[in-house]
Amino acid sequence: MKRVAILTSGGDSPGMNAAIAGAVAAANSRGIEIIGIRNGYDGLLDEQFLPLSLGRVKGINSTGGTILGTSRSERFMMPEWRKRIPDILFSAGIDGLVVIGGNGSLRGAMELESMGIRTVGIPGTIDNDLGGTDFTLGFMTAVETAVKAVRRLTDVALSERGIFIVEVMGRNSGYIALFVAMATAADLVNVPERQMTNEEIAEKLRNVKDSAVVVWAEGCGDPGQLADLLKPAVKVPVAVARIGYLQRGGVPSTLDSFLGFTLGATALSTLAAGQHGVMIGIKSLEPVEVPYREAVRPNPLPGFLQENLLPLLDVR
Ligand code: F6P
Numbered sequence: 001m002k003r004v005a006i007l008t009s010g011g012d013s014p015g016m017n018a019a020i021a022g023a024v025a026a027a028n029s030r031g032i033e034i035i036g037i038r039n040g041y042d043g044l045l046d047e048q049f050l051p052l053s054l055g056r057v058k059g060i061n062s063t064g065g066t067i068l069g070t071s072r073s074e075r076f077m078m079p080e081w082r083k084r085i086p087d088i089l090f091s092a093g094i095d096g097l098v099v100i101g102g103n104g105s106l107r108g109a110m111e112l113e114s115m116g117i118r119t120v121g122i123p124g125t126i127d128n129d130l131g132g133t134d135f136t137l138g139f140m141t142a143v144e145t146a147v148k149a150v151r152r153l154t155d156v157a158l159s160e161r162g163i164f165i166v167e168v169m170g171r172n173s174g175y176i177a178l179f180v181a182m183a184t185a186a187d188l189v190n191v192p193e194r195q196m197t198n199e200e201i202a203e204k205l206r207n208v209k210d211s212a213v214v215v216w217a218e219g220c221g222d223p224g225q226l227a228d229l230l231k232p233a234v235k236v237p238v239a240v241a242r243i244g245y246l247q248r249g250g251v252p253s254t255l256d257s258f259l260g261f262t263l264g265a266t267a268l269s270t271l272a273a274g275q276h277g278v279m280i281g282i283k284s285l286e287p288v289e290v291p292y293r294e295a296v297r298p299n300p301l302p303g304f305l306q307e308n309l310l311p312l313l314d315v316r
Helices: 016-030 040-045 085-091 103-114 139-160 175-184 198-205 223-230 244-248 254-272 303-312
Strands: 003-008 033-037 049-052 096-101 119-123 163-168 188-190 212-217 238-242 278-283 286-291
Touching (some): 003 016, 003 040, 016 033, 119 254, 139 254, 163 175, 212 223
Parallel strands (some): 003 096, 119 278, 163 238
16 A cells, blocks of 8 residues: 545544644654645545644644545536546545544545545544444544533523523434533433423423523424423523534544544554445444444444433422
């Protein structure tokens, strides 16, 4: 293997840059050339190549976002565009591709594998919704960001004597919501894996006389509907807050920088060893090869969290 490429795809997440740095360091130590592809699969279709060197990635372990840029490529979804990719890579002399991204991006890598392209994936998403890995890159940073926001909103709720419903990201997964709710001692948490109806939540909050904070996973739908139901039923003000894209930015946590560098370097050495068609996950701090099929399976909150911990968060 002489020349490999690397791209970031889908929603950006803190730790992607560390993964790029890890891959560049591992490529360099093996004398393999590494080319960055700008803007995800869109950039691959447009041949937006950026040669990477140790100098180019210096210091990026601790920066948020992705220096390569990213996209949710609509063209890549179309077979007539996708079929151009083997020729694009062949003409550029690229023997293997590292794809950093979430579920949709790794499904894309799986498609490329079926077209004969050697790929290795890295779980890059704040949602922590991929199989075969303890963590995805960016999850812990997003949790820390949301925790800070919820702590501030808790101050406001306590002072104003009101109910705050705080929506966090996570797509269809309740991981971010549960971690945030635990860390902030929220009064309630609603997650898609164990979703309460608005009526059930309203019943629990009916007698709140001072304040309450509800952490709401976006996968549970529109929190505004709960607010509308609550407003006439309770005696305190009700507000909805959405943390939104703040959760995707910022300096990666130490864990995300560490994981990013480790997974990036391991993805490169996996490709160099002739292995492909897998995502590199992390289990008990060991990098592991996870077949794409397992990685893209839904990864709901584990049973013990749902059954033993979730019910402990309740209005006091
Ligand atoms: O997958 C990461 C994520 O931030 C989800 O938590 C969220 O549902 C989605 O991306 C938002 O996507 P977009 O950037 O397309 O608005």
